[in-house]
Amino acid sequence: MRLLFLFVILFPFAVRAQYAGQRTYCNPMDIGYRYNFEQLNEQISYRSGADPVIVNHKGEYFLFVTISGGWWHSKDLVNWNYVVPDKWPMEDMCAPAAMSVHDTLYLFQSTFDKRPIFYTTTPENGKLHFYNRWLPQLPKDVGPWDPALFYDEELDKWYMYWGSSNVYPLYGSELDKSKRLKYKGDYKGLIYLHPEEHGWERFGPDHTSGIKPFTEGAWMTKHNGKYYLQYGAPGTEYNVYANGTYVGDHPLGPFTYAPYNPVSYKPGGFVTGAGHGNTFQDNYGNYWNTGTPWVAVNWNFERRIAMFPAGFDRDGQMFANTRFGDLPHYLPTRKWESKDELFTGWMLLSYRKPATASSERDTFNVARITDENPRTFWVAKENREGEWITIDLQKESQVNALQVNYTDYKSDIYDGTDPKIYTQFRIYHSRDGKQWEKIVDLTGEKRDRPNAYLELKKPVTTRYIKYEHVYVASPNLAISDIRVFGTAPGKAPATPSKFTVRRDTDPRNAFVDWQKVPGATGYNILWGIAPDKLYQTYQTWADAPTTKEIRALSKGVSYYFVIEAFNESGVSKTTPVVFVK
Structure with missing residues (x-):
């Protein structure tokens, strides 16, 4: 921290944690x-x-x-x-x-x-x-x-x-x-x-x-x-x-x-x-x-x-x-051998999915709940028990985990030791949007969890996810994103085609281009200094342009690039490696 203001797809096999609860x-x-x-x-x-x-x-x-x-x-x-x-x-x-x-x-x-x-x-x-x-x-x-x-x-x-x-x-x-x-x-x-x-x-x-x-x-x-x-x-x-x-x-x-x-x-x-x-x-x-x-x-x-x-x-x-x-x-239970083996393969199911809410304040609308941007957020008209948000995943999918990310909007709390600071809510799921079953209940906790991650004890096959509010200490109920993880039926997307990389006249930059893949949620641009050392990643969404300028390269260093597409069902194979000098 600076003086001026003083003040982290291969499915895992043997590395799964042996906990009775969260893995x-x-x-x-x-x-x-x-x-x-x-x-x-x-x-x-x-x-x-x-x-x-x-x-x-x-x-x-x-x-x-x-x-x-x-x-x-x-x-x-x-x-x-x-x-x-x-x-x-x-x-x-x-x-x-x-x-x-x-x-x-x-x-x-x-x-x-x-x-x-x-x-x-x-x-x-x-x-x-x-x-x-x-x-x-x-x-x-x-x-x-x-x-x-x-x-x-x-x-x-x-x-x-x-x-x-x-x-x-x-x-x-x-x-x-x-x-x-x-x-x-x-x-x-x-x-x-x-x-x-x-x-x-x-x-x-x-x-x-x-x-x-x-x-x-x-x-x-x-x-x-x-x-x-x-x-x-x-x-x-x-x-x-x-x-x-x-x-x-x-x-x-x-x-x-x-x-x-x-x-x-x-x-x-x-x-x-x-x-x-x-x-x-x-x-x-x-x-x-x-x-x-x-x-x-x-x-x-x-x-x-x-x-x-x-x-x-x-x-x-x-x-x-x-x-x-x-x-x-x-969570590992031994020394892992492949850098990707800890990834669960649970994909993001909630990106840009339609959402409805019990109320909205001003322009802080509920569509922001699924935009994968922590700097935009929904605000309820009142911070009261019973306010709710429903996300439509648009097709029945297996849901394994969720994450609720709160935002501090016009908060008045400066003493982090106040025992009144905690978060409480319930999560429900439904296949038809009418009959609801509770899958998470944090009303018995008095812990502050502004980025609460909730692994379900058993995955559920469902279409709708509902957040029901109980308590936050701040004056306003504001949530940036409710993120839903699991797998949707279907196939992983195709490997992107027409993948090219062009080093700029300023060698610190490179321009990456590819053809849009139908049904993709997003893409990972991977690069490194050898074909088997592609340790860098830039993730971009499918609704963004299929051209990306990478400005993180060093002069005098040659690089190797690939790209992969992902959706709610999995991850494509990567493209052949492209070398840029």
């Missing part, structure tokens, strides 16, 4: 995003989450998020319980750094002043202690803002990385364990952005702005003796926020730009933006990359949290899999 997850993460106090003076109220760090500590997971008053604890990466510190020793933490070493979890906040490093051996109960009283203050504007802590077990050495600026680089410094992790020697500048070379580092929607881009969100991962210094760019405000990496042989470099960048990128779909997160391993040794998707209804920096399967291929190339990254995925 899947869906982005954005289903946690109780806290109401902010950053914009209190401007009287803007909204839930938000940003700059995530997930730490595997003694086989359990802890999620730290900017200005959240605490953190979240999970044993399975899907059920997250909020933890309030016994006492918050300083002001709330912005873009926190967290690290687990042996039996201890270390925690540090973004700052330009003197601040302490904290520690805990029992983060599940919120007890924090001072590890040191403060780190020495660095020169003005140096930081450490957006810090990351790193312990190199092989070298038995400690490091910190930081930076959030469109002027200054990302910095790094060794820390002295014998002096309670004070700086050891001088800090050094490590990397700058080079948007004139790297197309994805350009600012703005789809990298179309000339504003000087920002680098932030440092993170370090060591894999097979190599050091992967990760960074977020070009800015959190748009769909192209991504994570990149440089690679080196030493924790403080020198580092070389990886030609396959960015390593986590999701510019299309419902969840857009994947930058400023971290990389961690689960209990099976699988890598994950977290990021900060963009909402921007109430403020440009209104965000959520996403988690994508990630890894390193046999050549040491780092990647995160964002293909269908906002559709349901299975």
Whole structure:
């Protein structure tokens, strides 16, 4: 997070989770995003989450998020319980750094002043202690803002990385364990952005702005003796926020730009933006990359949290899999072998489907419920129990899961600890629109779930889905999208034909063209630096043009492209690979 505003088709086979309850997850993460106090003076109220760090500590997971008053604890990466510190020793933490070493979890906040490093051996109960009283203050504007802590077990050495600026680089410094992790020697500048070379580092929607881009969100991962210094760019405000990496042989470099960048990128779909997160391993040794998707209804920096399967291929190339990254995925129960095997194959059934509502306020009509855009939303005339929305899937389909995404519209909540903040609703289904059966009932819960993901205990074959409102704490009932996942009868679409890719005179850009596929819901454009390394994805809808400019390429790097079509029944085969030099 930037100083100016202080304050993630192959059907799975053996990786299905063996839980009695939920086996899947869906982005954005289903946690109780806290109401902010950053914009209190401007009287803007909204839930938000940003700059995530997930730490595997003694086989359990802890999620730290900017200005959240605490953190979240999970044993399975899907059920997250909020933890309030016994006492918050300083002001709330912005873009926190967290690290687990042996039996201890270390925690540090973004700052330009003197601040302490904290520690805990029992983060599940919120007890924090001072590890040191403060780190020495660095020169003005140096930081450490957006810090990351790193312990190199092989070298038995400690490091910190930081930076959030469109002027200054990302910095790094060794820390002295014998002096309670004070700086050891001088800090050094490590990397700058080079948007004139790297197309994805350009600012703005789809990298179309000339504003000087920002680098932030440092993170370090060591894999097979190599050091992967990760960074977020070009800015959190748009769909192209991504994570990149440089690679080196030493924790403080020198580092070389990886030609396959960015390593986590999701510019299309419902969840857009994947930058400023971290990389961690689960209990099976699988890598994950977290990021900060963009909402921007109430403020440009209104965000959520996403988690994508990630890894390193046999050549040491780092990647995160964002293909269908906002559709349901299975939770792993072993180390996965194929990057796509966690995808459930449950397709989106609700895109642009007709919807009706009990009421509508002004121009906030119910058609927005199915447009797959978190920045448009429906508002009921009143926030009262009994308001409803019905979605017509237009044909009987198998429904496996749903997601209800609330919007903060003219909210007046600034204290996220109020026990009155929770969400309650019911979901019904019907084959004929007359006889209804309840399939979800959250009226017994008092949890806030602004992005509630609901995997059905048993799938249902149905045509109509009905949301029945019970309670939200804010003055207005506003919902951006109700998303329905499953499979419709029929065949997957045909493979797109007449697929071409033309590199622009500016080699940072390429123009992709294809012929429209009848019955397709959308398309995934896939590309990478080798035919078997197509790790990048740009999803586009079938009602958009069949030409797309990809502005995320690097000069001096050759690329391979394919495209696939998808609908409510499945995914086509990809086209033959197209090479562009």
